Amino acid sequence: MGSSWGFIEEVGWRKGPWTSDEDRLLIEYVKLHGEGRWNSVARLTGLRRNGKSCRLRWVNYLRPDLKRGQITPHEERIILELHARWGNRWSTIARSLPGRTDNEIKNYWRTHFKKKIKNSSDNAEKSRARLWKRQQFQQQQQQQINNQINNQIDIKKVMSLPTMPQAKQEMTILYPNNTIDQQDQVGFFYSSMLNNSTSISQSEPSSSNEDIMWDDLWNLDDFYGHFMINTTTYNKTNTTPCLQPMATTPAFY
């Protein structure tokens, strides 16, 4: 390991950044022989680069029809739309953007959009965590209540049930792996990007709405949680707690 680029030679092949002399040799080769047969470049020009490296250099950097400069907002929108349709099929996307290479588009995507999707993903992940916490809590609570009913527990134990805020802090975050298809999040991302009327490059994925939604559900859940506890009523004649577990699961499950 530790092979920094530069003048690394492996089995005679040079690696790392191309020099202007190497570029010139490759350009001359293509002028004379055309594109292709990259493995013969070294033999015919004396260039100590393997065919793969030559092809890559030509396709991504030296080709005369390459468009240089920043990706335009229009191109950006095309990339977004085509990525939504094709996924990571960079060469397919590149065919719709004359002068742009798959490598360029791929790099552009990774630096400009990937992190935004990740953020969106992270938010969705957090949402899942919250959902899972809710479910765990309710299951726990339901279990406790059922046990209490079944075992005819005394009221002291009921009164020591944790309140929701405590539960929120104490509960371990456990949630299943990828219960929601990641594509859902990606789709959410695309629509938020494409529907944004302002410049795409400046827009942020509107994950906050999702967050707000889940936070609202959390609050709703708080309500249900407390409702369950607070509906602990007492049979006045009996002094034993009369628990009324929720008959149905809230609709949002």
Add this chain to the structure above:
DNA sequence: AAGTAAGACAACCGCGGTCGC
């Protein structure tokens, strides 16, 4: 001014498909 983190981009690598022998 120096150190560091993040961004941008060029290049490499592995793998699978195609083609000619």
Add this chain to the structure above:
DNA sequence: CGCGACCGCGGTTGTCTTACT
């Protein structure tokens, strides 16, 4: 049909530059 050479693709890595502390 099998095999090797070649090619193209997508993922990943390394380096350079810029922004920030």
